[in-house]
Amino acid sequence: MSSDARRFRARKFRENLFSLGLSGGVFVLLFATWEFVARAHLVDPMFSSSPSQVLLTGWELINNGTLLKHVLASGKVFLTGFGLAVILGIPIGVALGWFKWFNRAFSPLVSAFYTMPRIALMPLFIIWFGLGMGSKVALILLSAIFPLIVNMQVAMQNIDADYKRVGIAYGANQWQLFSTVALPSSIPFLLTGLRLAMGRGLLGVVAAEVFGGAEGLGYMIQYAGATFQIDVVFVGVVVIATIGVIMDRSLAYASRRVDSWKITET
Amino acid sequence: MNNGLALERPDPVWEADELAVHWPRAAGERRVDSAAETTPLTVLAAVPSAPLLEVRDLVITYENQNTGELTEAVSHVSLNIQAGEFVTIVGLSGCGKSSFLNAVAGLVKPASGTMKVAGKRIDGPGPDRSVVFQKATLLPWRTVMDNIIYGLELRGVPKPIARERAESCIDLVRLRGFEHFHPHALSGGMQQRVNLARALVTEPQLLLLDEPFAALDAITRETMQNELLSIWNVTRKTVLMVTHQIDEAVLLSDRVIVFSDRPARIGTEFKINLPRPRTQEARYSPAFDYLAKEVFGVIHSSASKREEPEYVI
Secondary structure, three states, rough: OHHHHHHHHHHHHHHHHHHHHHHHHHHHHHHHHHHHHHHHHOOHHHHHHHHHHHHHHHHHHHHHHHHHHHHHHHHHHHHHHHHHHHHHHHHHHHHHHHHHHHHHHHHHHHHHHHHHHHHHHHHHHHHOOOOEEOHHHHHHHHHHHHHHHHHHHHHHHOHHHHHHHHHHHOOOOOHHHHHHHHHHEEEEEEEEHHOOOOOOOHOOOOHHHHHHHOHHHHOOOOHHHHHOOOOHHHHHHHHHHHHHHHHHHHHHHHHHHHHHOOOOOO | OOOOHHHOOEEEEEHHHHHHHHHHHHHHHHHOOHHHHHOOOOHOOOOOOOOOOEEEEEEEEEEOOOOOOOOEEEEEEEEEEEOOEEEEOOOOOOOOOOHHHHHHOOOOOOEEEEEEEEEEOOOOOOOOOEEEOOOOOOOOOOOOHHOOHHHHHHHHOOOOHHHHHHHHHHHHHHOOOOOOOHHOOOOOOHHHHHHHHHHHHOOOOEEEEOOOOOOOOOOHHHHHHHHHHHHHHHOEEEEEEEEHHHHHHHHHOOOOEEEEOEEEEEEEEEEOOOOOOOOOOHHOOHHHHHHHHHHHHHHHHOOOOOOOOOOOO
């Protein structure tokens, strides 16, 4: 490595460190203010709780296994619903984008479902699938599937015509065009779809569990709120946010990795 | 060097069999055209001296996407190319020469007329032809090597065998050492080399070049012309090229055909008798100058017939 490159990397490192400190500082300031306001009884700690209280409660919930139980329950519901959305949504989106007649037949139906607030269907799902896993999975599936459908549809409709022409000129049949041109060029769209679907799915989990049921993070938050355990509510919120950030970051990282063909290879 | 040519020409008897297998399907799909009906069956038995590419009475029309109006882009063009010949079509931009090349490539369905490669009727793209596009259009998620073997892969050649076959092509277009790069990392000229290699590796009987160097800067273009000259010297491929660069056409070709303005008709044909093997040196011969001027004159006269002449050199 040349000395120029070393200097450049050192500068980049300092810049990154600075922005990390900046964003971390905002958090620290926020929590410090909160703690101070609660301790000084400027607000009623019964309603506001405080960071230290939330930490203590969190530690307790981890130790007695309550948190793990709820996380696992939510996780099971989420993964089932999200998995089904991926398995069903991708082929539906691909078919909508690839086959014109399929698009004409089903596009209006998809639009109708897409714009409908899914939570409005929850009472129906409870009647149809019961208060257990069924209704929750149905809600998550319906929340997560549309970003996948729409993104895959757009991906198929945006395939570069020149790439298609190359494939055709070299004798590709429909399947080969799909597998060698359409599929690889749809990967960035797929990852965007997955990220959006994940966010929607997470919302779906919490909404479904708040609505009814006896376990899961949403239930924990709902029950704690109803019984004025503000610290438990905050623990739930923090856990959900953390899980969301971790999943989103890992998908963002995956997108960058998949797009590596855009980066010069040396 | 010419024995490579003999190897490429398929056995005429086998050719006739091939035709017999495909004929009913091809005939059923096409609309009725008078040329095919009146052509006696003897055409089926291709004789060795028959041209490699045989185009008869080709008409290409385009439908206006808004009004449905039909416009003729190519009008009753007939053209023969012998095996081992390098033929270039020149003409104004938008005169229909690219439509003609695309029809030969099998990418555009003609309204009427017949096209045959080595006696075999053209009905869509086929392994007997490869196209080098103006834009390199390399698949960005594939490496140079995987782009080159794309055509072979589509034909079901297993990857290791395809890679082995690509080796000589990589040397031919001087991409050695760049096999594992992605297209983004390559310059325009390099990308065009990959484009060329992708076409050569499938060993087509007819190589179609669609303004292959039009998007390159002047110096890179000259380099690529040199490369093409030396590649042609080695392979002696039958080439049909389309360009609007007159000097390029004269430099590379055995025959230059000027298309009239839209709808394209065969205008004037020039035999280029400059000695082979050629280099850029050929540009400085008086014969080159004379031919280029002649071609220019014919194109210019068709340009002046345009209501809004936009073709200024």
